[in-house]
Amino acid sequence: MAEVILELNNLYKSFDNQEVVHNLSIKVEKGEFITLLGPSGCGKTTTLRMIAGFENPSKGRIFLEGESVEGIEPNKRNVNTVFQNYALFPHMNVYNNIAYSLKIKKVNKEEIKKRVYDILEMVQLKGYGKRMPDQLSGGQRQRVAIARALINNPKVLLLDEPLGALDLKLRKQMQQELKNLQKKFNISFIYVTHDQEEALNMSDRIAVMNKGMIEQIGTPREIYERPETRFVASFIGEANIIDAKYINDELTLTNVDLKEENSITFSIRPEDIKFALEGQKGLGLEVTVKEYNYVGNMIKIVTLLDSGQELLIYLYDKKAEKLQLGTKLWAYWDKEVMTILDKGAKSV
Amino acid sequence: MGNRIIKIFSKFYMLLIFTFLYFPIFIIVIYSFNASKSNVLWTGFTMDWYKKLLEDENVIIALQNSLKIAFSSTIISSIIGTTGAVAMYKYNFRGKKGIDLLLYIQIIIPEIIMGVSLLNYFSVLNMEFGLFTLILAHTTFCIPFVYILVKARLAGFNSSIEEAALDLGAGKFTVFRTVTFPLILPGIISGAALAFAISFDDVIINFFVSGPESTTLPIKIFSMLRFGLSPEINALCSIMLIITLFVLMASQSIRIKKQN
Amino acid sequence: MFKKIKKLDIFKIVFIYPLALWMVIFVAIPLIYIIVISFAQRSASGEIVYSFNLRNYTTMISPLYFKVFFDSISLAFVSTLLALLFGYPFAYFIAKVKKRWRVILLLLVVIPFWTNSLIRIYGWMILLRTEGIINHFLLAIKLIHEPIKMLYSYGAVLVGMVYMLFPFMVLPLYNSIEKMDKSLTEASKDLGASRWKCFFTITLPLTMPGIVAGSILVFVPSIGLFFIPDLMGGGTVMLIGNLIRNQFLQARNWPFGAALSIVMIFVALLLIGVATKLLGKKVDLEVF
Numbered sequence: 070m071a072e073v074i075l076e077l078n079n080l081y082k083s084f085d086n087q088e089v090v091h092n093l094s095i096k097v098e099k100g101e102f103i104t105l106l107g108p109s110g111c112g113k114t115t116t117l118r119m120i121a122g123f124e125n126p127s128k129g130r131i132f133l134e135g136e137s138v139e140g141i142e143p144n145k146r147n148v149n150t151v152f153q154n155y156a157l158f159p160h161m162n163v164y165n166n167i168a169y170s171l172k173i174k175k176v177n178k179e180e181i182k183k184r185v186y187d188i189l190e191m192v193q194l195k196g197y198g199k200r201m202p203d204q205l206s207g208g209q210r211q212r213v214a215i216a217r218a219l220i221n222n223p224k225v226l227l228l229d230e231p232l233g234a235l236d237l238k239l240r241k242q243m244q245q246e247l248k249n250l251q252k253k254f255n256i257s258f259i260y261v262t263h264d265q266e267e268a269l270n271m272s273d274r275i276a277v278m279n280k281g282m283i284e285q286i287g288t289p290r291e292i293y294e295r296p297e298t299r300f301v302a303s304f305i306g307e308a309n310i311i312d313a314k315y316i317n318d319e320l321t322l323t324n325v326d327l328k329e330e331n332s333i334t335f336s337i338r339p340e341d342i343k344f345a346l347e348g349q350k351g352l353g354l355e356v357t358v359k360e361y362n363y364v365g366n367m368i369k370i371v372t373l374l375d376s377g378q379e380l381l382i383y384l385y386d387k388k389a390e391k392l393q394l395g396t397k398l399w400a401y402w403d404k405e406v407m408t409i410l411d412k413g414a415k416s417v
Numbered sequence: 418m419g420n421r422i423i424k425i426f427s428k429f430y431m432l433l434i435f436t437f438l439y440f441p442i443f444i445i446v447i448y449s450f451n452a453s454k455s456n457v458l459w460t461g462f463t464m465d466w467y468k469k470l471l472e473d474e475n476v477i478i479a480l481q482n483s484l485k486i487a488f489s490s491t492i493i494s495s496i497i498g499t500t501g502a503v504a505m506y507k508y509n510f511r512g513k514k515g516i517d518l519l520l521y522i523q524i525i526i527p528e529i530i531m532g533v534s535l536l537n538y539f540s541v542l543n544m545e546f547g548l549f550t551l552i553l554a555h556t557t558f559c560i561p562f563v564y565i566l567v568k569a570r571l572a573g574f575n576s577s578i579e580e581a582a583l584d585l586g587a588g589k590f591t592v593f594r595t596v597t598f599p600l601i602l603p604g605i606i607s608g609a610a611l612a613f614a615i616s617f618d619d620v621i622i623n624f625f626v627s628g629p630e631s632t633t634l635p636i637k638i639f640s641m642l643r644f645g646l647s648p649e650i651n652a653l654c655s656i657m658l659i660i661t662l663f664v665l666m667a668s669q670s671i672r673i674k675k676q677n
Numbered sequence: 678m679f680k681k682i683k684k685l686d687i688f689k690i691v692f693i694y695p696l697a698l699w700m701v702i703f704v705a706i707p708l709i710y711i712i713v714i715s716f717a718q719r720s721a722s723g724e725i726v727y728s729f730n731l732r733n734y735t736t737m738i739s740p741l742y743f744k745v746f747f748d749s750i751s752l753a754f755v756s757t758l759l760a761l762l763f764g765y766p767f768a769y770f771i772a773k774v775k776k777r778w779r780v781i782l783l784l785l786v787v788i789p790f791w792t793n794s795l796i797r798i799y800g801w802m803i804l805l806r807t808e809g810i811i812n813h814f815l816l817a818i819k820l821i822h823e824p825i826k827m828l829y830s831y832g833a834v835l836v837g838m839v840y841m842l843f844p845f846m847v848l849p850l851y852n853s854i855e856k857m858d859k860s861l862t863e864a865s866k867d868l869g870a871s872r873w874k875c876f877f878t879i880t881l882p883l884t885m886p887g888i889v890a891g892s893i894l895v896f897v898p899s900i901g902l903f904f905i906p907d908l909m910g911g912g913t914v915m916l917i918g919n920l921i922r923n924q925f926l927q928a929r930n931w932p933f934g935a936a937l938s939i940v941m942i943f944v945a946l947l948l949i950g951v952a953t954k955l956l957g958k959k960v961d962l963e964v965f
Contacts, residue, residue: 121867143863144868144871144875148867150867153860156861156863157864159861160882169870169878170868173868173874217868218867218868430767431767431771434767438785438786442800444804444810457810457813496695498696500692500696501692501695507692508689510689510693512697516696516697519700522704525949527897527898527918527945528901529901530711533711533921535703537711537714537931538707538710541710556699557699564696589688614791617793618792618794620794620795621901621904624904624922635794638793639795642799654793657792657796658793661791661792661793662788
């Protein structure tokens with residue numbers, strides 16, 4: 070069992086009678102990269118601020134290295150934050166921004182110099198010490214903000230959607246850099262984002278949040294391939310969420326009333342669905358082609374089930390013959406790739 | 418914990434400052450109703466001082482003068498300030514920087530300089546000092562205030578609606594009348610109200626540019642103060658207070674009404 | 678390439694000229710006149726004689742006038758400092774209040790300002806007199822045995838100045854403080870700064886523009902507000918403003934008064950320029 074460095078116990082937070090965080094509990098391990106993923110307003114930033122000390126929980130406790138941080142001011146917690154807009158001090162140059170916390174701790178000048186230059190090199194900003202924040206590009210400011218926080222060797226680093234303001238290419242590059250930095254420093258990163266691709270790419274574990282609660286925590290693979298709730302299934306990646314019914318071990322779609330026996334709701338990823346033009350192989354459903362779209366790296370086929378629900382299929386074989394609209398297909402898949410979300414009146 | 422102490426201290430401090438700000442005015446108004454001449458001992462409620470004041474012909478004349486001057490300079494400075502602000506906002510022309518500088522100078526340099534320069538100017542031009550010179554002077558220092566407030570209103574202005582009006586066939590003056598003017602009206606009203614208050618309350622310029630026949634209220638107060646303190650002054654001050662506050666409150670409510 | 682015929686833009690003319698003309702006629706020319714007569718002389722009969730000479734200016738180079746200038750500037754400086762010391766916390770606290778209340782509080786700060794300056798001075802005169810309320814109160818609670826002489830003193834003039842110009846300090850300060858990015862103070866605390874450290878290293882430097890603006894708006898008028906020393910100083914305080922007023926309305930030596938005015942503007946602008954350069958400098962401030 071890895072060492073737990075931060076523990077959130079049954080956290081609640083309300084603002085003006087509106088509950089923003091509801092019974093949230095997480096155990097963060099030492100050296101892990103964990104992401105709080107969710108849509109805006111789900112409470113992820115508030116949770117981060119509670120850890121940093123800028124908000125106090127309405128209920129619940131936070132433990133850092135086993136000790137409660139209740140009542141401890143932000144400037145006394147061994148936790149540092151990388152803010153969404155970087156919050157670089159505009160009236161100080163890069164060197165002084167990064168050195169700020171060390172100066173407060175009254176570290177001696179020589180050591181500050183060494184540590185600042187070391188970290189500047191680590192974030193690839195060697196020689197930028199004298200520049201002012203407004204002379205830097207977005208990506209550079211980002212790195213200064215990270216360096217400024219990391220130079221403290223905090224137990225936990227909190228990152229609040231740090232890459233939001235960057236363009237796509239830069240974002241991908243920074244994602245990799247952040248991952249590398251995290252491994253190098255071996256500090257626990259708690260990362261907040263609404264971008265699921267980012268979360269899947271960077272994290273050791275992801276906590277998917279919705280309306281103040283955690284819907285699921287798991288590794289990226291677990292979250293993607295085994296979504297446990299309807300929300301997680303639809304929020305992560307593209308998913309088909311279908312109501313159907315088993316009849317004699319075969320899946321049949323009728324206008325299923327979920328109160329019926331043998332009815333289920335399941336989710337399945339478009340890329341996991343195969344199809345055949347003739348015959349019925351294995352577990353599947355009959356569909357009709359509605360749209361056939363070439364999007365560059367794959368073909369997106371939108372099909373219709375008998376009940377009127379849509380089933381999205383991804384086809385990667387671009388050489389396949391184009392299908393006419395209205396063609397009837399048998400869409401099928403392996404039992405393992407399908408995740409059952411709700412079982413109806415009786416279990417299967 | 419520290420947060421709570423700071424919160425309490427901040428409330429206390431603000432209260433202290435507000436007391437500092439309002440106490441003198443409060444005393445003046447309260448004691449204008451005092452039966453005795455004292456500004457300390459309260460002997461009874463009376464409206465005598467107000468009666469005495471309103472029977473004083475000189476005071477009435479001074480009040481009328483101040484009002485005449487304030488109204489006139491407000492109207493003129495509003496027109497000039499508004500048209501000027503619109504022009505400066507829309508156009509670039511030679512001398513634009515110069516006008517900007519002149520407006521800026523008026524705000525930056527002490528009022529006494531303006532007073533003195535106009536005194537000199539009017540006498541070199543052999544003008545008679547009286548209501549007319551006062552109106553000219555007041556208009557001059559009111560213009561920057563109207564200008565700034567209208568300009569601020571224009572800053573948030575979306576000029577594409579003017580372009581849309583032009584595109585639909587309206588002439589420039591029509592565009593101004595039907596599109597621009599209604600939208601900057603709140604700024605004009607604020608500016609006009611401020612100009613009125615400043616003109617009505619002015620002391621320094623009046624000092625230099627008024628004539629023997631054209632005493633204004635502030636000058637009257639000043640001379641009364643020179644003679645010693647008396648509750649009539651309190652009453653006069655209270656009346657001035659009410660007039661100024663009334664104008665400003667009225668303008669605020671007109672402004673709000675227009676915005677809704 | 679054909680030449681565009683310039684059509685007369687009547688709209689432009691109607692809108693630009695009123696302001697332009699008025700500014701030139703009533704601001705520019707009078708000021709130029711003042712500069713002109715500052716080089717003139719006053720004849721024995723009180724007329725202005727336009728013979729260019731510097732005597733007005735050279736007269737000022739004397740200990741007497743230096744003292745007056747120095748006194749005026751130091752009074753203005755002290756008033757500004759007091760206004761800043763009392764005004765900054767005030768503006769800061771208002772900026773921290775809930776949004777709804779801020780506008781109301783600011784309005785309350787400005788309302789006294791809408792009353793006539795003389796009224797405000799009069800109010801303080803009543804309060805500070807030896808027979809005034811404050812003395813009465815202190816005597817009544819036996820804190821003092823004799824009334825304190827508060828009016829007609831340097832201190833009284835300071836009170837009058839600060840009271841008169843307080844909103845001019847508070848409003849720019851408030852603007853500057855309110856506009857400051859809150860995440861910067863959070864970041865500094867996140868990095869370990871105590872409340873005071875955070876204030877001195879982050880808040881104060883970043884609100885410097887407001888401090889400079891407020892200081893200028895208080896400093897400049899306080900050099901010229903002659904009626905405050907008149908009424909509250911009781912003649913014990915003689916400043917440039919009083920001097921100028923005397924020259925124009927009593928001694929009738931307008932050229933000399935003009936010269937004094939010019940020097941006054943010059944000194945004021947010089948100090949403003951220096952202060953702005955020093956305080957508003959956009960350098961990497963070594964804040965420690």
